[in-house]
Amino acid sequence: MKETSQKNRTIMSWLAIVIGLVMAYIIPFMVQTSLSRVLFHLNAHIEEGFPLFSSGLPLFDFFYSVWQAVIFAAGAALVVISQEIKKGTEWSFPLALSLFALPSIGGFFMFLPYVSWVPGFPLPMIIAFIGLTGYWAFIFLRKGETSVKWTQAGALTFIGMLVTHAFTIGIGAQRTMATRVTYPFYPEDWTFWLFRWAGEVNWVATIFLFMSIPLIAMGKRKGWWMAVVPSITILMINVPTQFLRTKTLDYLYGSLLAIGVLVFMLVPYFQERLITNEDLAELE
Numbered sequence: 001m002k003e004t005s006q007k008n009r010t011i012m013s014w015l016a017i018v019i020g021l022v023m024a025y026i027i028p029f030m031v032q033t034s035l036s037r038v039l040f041h042l043n044a045h046i047e048e049g050f051p052l053f054s055s056g057l058p059l060f061d062f063f064y065s066v067w068q069a070v071i072f073a074a075g076a077a078l079v080v081i082s083q084e085i086k087k088g089t090e091w092s093f094p095l096a097l098s099l100f101a102l103p104s105i106g107g108f109f110m111f112l113p114y115v116s117w118v119p120g121f122p123l124p125m126i127i128a129f130i131g132l133t134g135y136w137a138f139i140f141l142r143k144g145e146t147s148v149k150w151t152q153a154g155a156l157t158f159i160g161m162l163v164t165h166a167f168t169i170g171i172g173a174q175r176t177m178a179t180r181v182t183y184p185f186y187p188e189d190w191t192f193w194l195f196r197w198a199g200e201v202n203w204v205a206t207i208f209l210f211m212s213i214p215l216i217a218m219g220k221r222k223g224w225w226m227a228v229v230p231s232i233t234i235l236m237i238n239v240p241t242q243f244l245r246t247k248t249l250d251y252l253y254g255s256l257l258a259i260g261v262l263v264f265m266l267v268p269y270f271q272e273r274l275i276t277n278e279d280l281a282e283l284e
Helices: 006-025 027-047 051-087 092-116 123-141 146-178 190-217 221-244 250-266 268-274 277-283
Strands: none
Touching: 006 027, 006 051, 006 092, 006 123, 027 051, 027 092, 027 123, 051 092, 051 146, 092 123, 092 146, 092 190, 123 146, 146 190, 146 221, 146 250, 146 268, 190 221, 190 250, 221 250, 250 268
8 A cells, every 4th residue: 555656645545535424424314215125115015915925124224224323333444444544554445446346236235125126226326336445445545566456456346246145135035934833843845944044154155255355455375365255155155056946037136246256366368367376376
């Protein structure tokens, strides 16, 4: 970060303050408005004759509130570290990227109900792009080779997309499991067991994928491993699940995103631009 010009570091610092304040004092109201719309229209959908969606009411109520709190805390953190960003403190760059990623991931998750039953403009898309504005701006404002910046932007964006999708897959599995006909027991159908299992595995992968973001931003070999292992894990669970659960293509989409992450992690051209020379030598 110290190699980055003072002008760019000042811009990055102000971006952290402005976006941080928006995350703390504007986005929570956007989340609450979105939640009210989701619960209203989901309840109407249930009353129209779709009782299996009833489990979505407590799930969305809980997870929208969690993301509301997480984004608020991340915004506060961005404001607090803004002066460290201006000074060029090395740890401030990966931390800021991780904090910007949170409204992006949460926003795209909260956008999901708008695809199915919520009419009107999707406020969560604005939330997601507020986070992405900071995410991409920091990558390109930091001093570095152009090819490195574009590779970082592509790899870290794909990781963020996979985190969002894997988290959403877990929510979908929980929603379906909560309204199974045999609840609290499971039907004697191992494909049903696989569906529940896939959701939990995707959630575990989400944790490690998110942890890879700051490490890859620092060019660390650990970040490479934390992106590769959960991506392969998602492929190992999503591919068989998609063959057995053909109602939607959700698991196919997750598999394609995982392949996208692996392309950035495994192709030598990208690998050389994501990992520092010292750490890259340990992979060879």
